[in-house]
Amino acid sequence: MKLQQLSVFLENRPGHLAEPLELLSRQGINLLNLSLADTAEFGILRIIVRDWQKAEQVLKDAGWVVKLTEVVAVDVEDRPGGLAEVLQAAGRAELKIEYMYAFPLRRNDRAALIFRFEQPDRAIEQLQSAGIHLIEAEELFAAVE
Amino acid sequence: MLKERWNDVEGGFHPASAPDYLPEEKLREVQLRRLRVVVKRAYDNVELIRTRMQEKGMAPEDIKQLSDVAHLPFTTKLDLRDTYPFGLFASPMSDIVRLHASSGTTGKPIVVAYTREDLEVWAEVMTRTFASCGLHRGDVVQNAFGYGLFTGGLGAHYGAESLGATVIPVSGGNTERQLMVMKDFSVTAMCATPSYFTHIIERAHDMGMDMRDLPLHTGIFGAEPWSDAMRAHIEEGAGIKAYDIYGLSEIIGPGVASECAEQNGLHVFEDHFYPEIIDPETGEPLPDGEEGELVLTTLSKQAMPIIRYRTRDITRIIPETCACGRTTRRFRRVGRRSDDMFIIRGVNVFPSQVEAALLQVEGTLPHYQIILTRENGLDQMAVEVEVTPEVFSDKVRALEDVRAALAKAIEHIVGIRVGLRLVEPRTIARSEGKAKRVIDNRSL
Numbered sequence: 001m002k003l004q005q006l007s008v009f010l011e012n013r014p015g016h017l018a019e020p021l022e023l024l025s026r027q028g029i030n031l032l033n034l035s036l037a038d039t040a041e042f043g044i045l046r047i048i049v050r051d052w053q054k055a056e057q058v059l060k061d062a063g064w065v066v067k068l069t070e071v072v073a074v075d076v077e078d079r080p081g082g083l084a085e086v087l088q089a090a091g092r093a094e095l096k097i098e099y100m101y102a103f104p105l106r107r108n109d110r111a112a113l114i115f116r117f118e119q120p121d122r123a124i125e126q127l128q129s130a131g132i133h134l135i136e137a138e139e140l141f142a143a144v145e
Numbered sequence: 146m147l148k149e150r151w152n153d154v155e156g157g158f159h160p161a162s163a164p165d166y167l168p169e170e171k172l173r174e175v176q177l178r179r180l181r182v183v184v185k186r187a188y189d190n191v192e193l194i195r196t197r198m199q200e201k202g203m204a205p206e207d208i209k210q211l212s213d214v215a216h217l218p219f220t221t222k223l224d225l226r227d228t229y230p231f232g233l234f235a236s237p238m239s240d241i242v243r244l245h246a247s248s249g250t251t252g253k254p255i256v257v258a259y260t261r262e263d264l265e266v267w268a269e270v271m272t273r274t275f276a277s278c279g280l281h282r283g284d285v286v287q288n289a290f291g292y293g294l295f296t297g298g299l300g301a302h303y304g305a306e307s308l309g310a311t312v313i314p315v316s317g318g319n320t321e322r323q324l325m326v327m328k329d330f331s332v333t334a335m336c337a338t339p340s341y342f343t344h345i346i347e348r349a350h351d352m353g354m355d356m357r358d359l360p361l362h363t364g365i366f367g368a369e370p371w372s373d374a375m376r377a378h379i380e381e382g383a384g385i386k387a388y389d390i391y392g393l394s395e396i397i398g399p400g401v402a403s404e405c406a407e408q409n410g411l412h413v414f415e416d417h418f419y420p421e422i423i424d425p426e427t428g429e430p431l432p433d434g435e436e437g438e439l440v441l442t443t444l445s446k447q448a449m450p451i452i453r454y455r456t457r458d459i460t461r462i463i464p465e466t467c468a469c470g471r472t473t474r475r476f477r478r479v480g481r482r483s484d485d486m487f488i489i490r491g492v493n494v495f496p497s498q499v500e501a502a503l504l505q506v507e508g509t510l511p512h513y514q515i516i517l518t519r520e521n522g523l524d525q526m527a528v529e530v531e532v533t534p535e536v537f538s539d540k541v542r543a544l545e546d547v548r549a550a551l552a553k554a555i556e557h558i559v560g561i562r563v564g565l566r567l568v569e570p571r572t573i574a575r576s577e578g579k580a581k582r583v584i585d586n587r588s589l
Contacts, residue, residue, distance in 0.1 A: 007539035009532045011569050037541045041548075042532075042567050044539055063571045065532050069539045098540055116539065 001124055001134035002070050003114070004052040008045040009065040012038055020045060023062055029055050032141060033114065035101040046101075048114070050141045070120045073103070073140055075133040078111045086113065086132055093126035095119070112140060159276040159308060161269050164416040165471040172472060173211060175416050179444035181208050184217065187450040190235035193228060194218070194452055214419060214442060215430045219453045225255040225395060236260050236448045246294040247394050247493065257296070257394050258448035264303070266445050270400035270414045271304020277405045277412060277471070278365055278388040280334055282309030287326055289337040289345075290368070291491070292316045296398025297368055301336045304400065310334070317341060320348045327359055334363040338491050339371040339379065339387070343522030346382040357384030365390055367399055368491040369524075370479055376408075389478050395454055396441050402476065410463045410475030417445045420476065421453070422462055433462040439476060457484045487583050489517060489524045494559050496582035499528060502554035506547070507536055514573045519587040527564035528555060531573055 010016045017036070024031070024047075033048040049055045052068070059066045076082040090097060096118035103112035112135055117123035124134060158165075167175070185205035187194040197218035198204070207213060225233065234241070242261050246254040259267065280286065286305040290297030298316055305312045315326055317337075323345055326332065335342065342364055349356045364379060367390040379387045391411050392399035401418050402411035413420045418441050422431045425438040439456045443449075458479040467475055486495050496515060503513055512531040517524060528551070536547045544567065552565035574581070 005539070007537070009537050009544075009567075009569060011567075011572070016569075039541060039545065042544065044541060044544070046539060065534050065537045065570055067534070067537050067539055 001072055001136055002120060003048055003073050003137050003140070005069045005071045005114070005116070006047050006049070006052055006056055006059070007067045007069060008047070008059060010043040010045050012041055012043050017043070017045065020059055020062075020064055023058060024049070024055055027054065027058050029058070033101075033103055035114075037099065069116065072115045072117060072120050072123055072127075073135040073137070074113045074115055074127065075135045076111050076113055078109045082111065083113065086127070089127055089130035089132050090115075090117075090123070093123075093130065095123045095126060159272055161272040161307070162276045165273060165277070165412065165414070165473050167416070167472055169472055172415060176419055176444060177208075177211050179416070180211065180214060180419060180442065181205065183442070183444055183446065183450045184208050184452065186235050186447070187452055191233055191450070193224060193232065194220075194450075211419075214421065214453070217442075217452050219428065219440070219455050220451055221455050222255070222395065222457075229254070230256045231258075233449050233451075234258050235450050241448050245296045245299075245394060245398065254294070255395060257398075260447040263397075263446055263448050266417055267300060267397055267400055268303040268307040270397070270417055271300055272307045273414055274390050274400055274403040275304055275308045275310065275334075275365065277403045277469075278334075278363055278390075279386070279406055280305075280308060280310055280363060280365075284308075284310040284333045284363075285313065285330060286310045286334045286336060286365075287313045287315055287323070287330070287332040289315055289317050289323060289335065289341060290399075295491070296392070296394045297336075297491070300392070300398035300400055301365070305336075320345055321352070324349055324352070324354060327356075327361060328354075331360045333360050334365065335361060335385075336365045336367075338368045339366040339375055340369060340490065340519065340522055340524050342366060342379060342383070342387075343375070343519075345522075346379065347522050350382075356382065359384075361385055364388065367391060369488045391479070393441075393456060396443055396451060397446065401441065404478075405467065405469040405471060407467055407469050410467070410477055412467065412471050412473045412475050415473045417443065419444055420462065420474065422460070422476075423455075425457075425459070433464040433474070436461040439479070457486060485582060487515075487517065487585065489526050489561060492559070492561060494526070494561070498558045499555055499582075502558045503530065503551060506550045506554050507533060511536075512570075512573045513582070515583045517583065517585045517587050524587060525564065526559075526561055527566060528552075529566045529568045529573060531570045532567050533570070 008020050029049050031047055031049055035046045037044045056066050074086055076086055098116040100113055100115045188198055188205045240260050241258045243259040245257045288301050290301050292298030302312055302314055362385055364385050364387040366387055376387045388404045390399055391402040402413045404411050421440040422437040423440050424431055431437045439458045439460050441454050443451045460476045460479050463475045486493055503511060511533050514529045516527045530551055538544055548565055548567055552563055555563050
């Protein structure tokens with residue numbers, strides 16, 4: 001349910017996204033998911049990989065600024081209103097969402113969403129007590145590999 | 146006789162300009178006499194100078210010839226800052242009639258004092274500046290140098306008045322009003338920083354106004370480095386002759402040196418300021434013609450005599466006599482400095498100030514670079530800062546906050562709006578030895 005997400009600082013210039021990704025690919029590190037937050041001047045590449053310790057080291061060694069953040073993977077039904085239910089539960093529990101992104105993975109008509117909560121542990125506790133299903137990291141990686 | 150020429154003959158020179166034409170022997174005699182007086186005055190009244198001379202085993206009487214100036218201790222900008230506010234004053238406050246200050250960009254400003262006689266000298270050297278740029282009684286001078294603590298505005302003001310010209314004290318800014326005044330009052334000469342004047346030309350162009358149709362014939366430009374290319378641009382764009390003047394508040398303000406009609410080097414008003422060129426590394430004096438750092442000693446100042454001030458400006462004395470007939474020595478216009486200070490919109494900025502601001506926000510000093518450009522005639526300052534793990538966040542908002550905090554801290558210390566860009570680590574070129582902090586892309 002808690003995943004380690006790596007964030008990498010990127011300048012918003014042509015070709016810059018490719019560099020860290022190529023670096024990881026050369027090390028045989030597969031991306032489970034990727035999202036990109038950008039402004040006119042800079043971007044933040046957020047990635048989830050199984051071997052995040054190795055990925056972090058590889059990126060750092062190459063001089064990239066990397067930050068580790070705990071994110072929460074939430075399991076929702078892939079149907080209209082699936083996401084809304086999670087958001088309603090989060091709202092009732094007054095959980096502060098910094099950002100979120102959807103997961104491309106689909107299995108059994110369910111989708112995975114990645115949430116960056118202000119307080120991940122409290123979020124997990126509240127969502128679970130609201131009956132929302134959270135996905136374990138291992139379960140996610142197994143599903144794609 | 147001089148006065149008659151001034152009054153009657155077009156192109157004649159102002160009587161105050163007589164010292165610019167002294168025979169060399171006579172000029173050196175005046176300089177030595179004044180040097181001995183000023184050194185004694187400084188020794189007797191300024192503790193810092195007395196202590197430094199004593200450390201070198203020197204007394205004022207040891208100045209027997211002009212070359213003895215080379216034995217005197219240097220004064221630096223740091224000395225002026227360390228003795229802030231009154232530590233270098235050689236006159237009692239009751240004799241001081243004016244105080245000015247530098248912009249204070251390095252934390253504390255530098256205070257400079259003038260006695261009534263000092264102000265007379267200042268007006269005189271500025272009169273000689275204007276006369277040397279071909280101005281006369283009858284000219285209408287629009288003074289767009291800033292009035293206030295900055296020495297530019299009032300320095301030029303009293304000089305132009307003393308010349309007998311009509312002065313319009315508009316000060317800086319409000320470009321449309323500058324153009325209106327220029328047109329409505331039939332202004333013939335303009336004082337401004339060259340970058341601001343370029344901006345005025347562009348604004349005029351945008352307003353569909355051709356400055357070449359105005360009676361304006363002369364521009365007096367100073368307070369920042371500029372080039373012959375920019376001079377050509379200004380002269381062409383405004384249909385004027387553009388002259389470079391030189392000065393610094395530590396010495397007096399504007400009025401230390403000025404170009405003449407030849408526009409080929411700046412004549413030092415040598416009877417008041419003694420120029421030397423030294424090797425910036427060793428401090429050893431260099432002969433005329435060789436490039437080095439300009440060092441100035443005030444020869445007549447009372448309130449704040451300055452001995453061997455290291456200007457950090459790199460130039461060389463032009464040994465040949467000038468075709469204009471003046472016998473005072475000239476130096477090449479200043480293009481670069483021996484320290485890392487740069488001037489932007491008339492404000493002196495040190496990279497160390499930017500460092501202080503970055504340290505304040507980040508806690509540790511990140512790699513950074515200052516990039517200077519000129520857009521629409523106005524100098525722009527951008528700072529590129531490498532993102533460190535300490536400030537990096539996965540949240541866009543948090544990074545934007547860091548960016549804004551860095552920009553604000555720099556703007557607060559430097560006093561100029563800066564563009565701030567966060568860049569990836571190791572994107573700023575590392576150099577061996579001293580880092581190149583400032584990339585000056587202003588096309589000078």
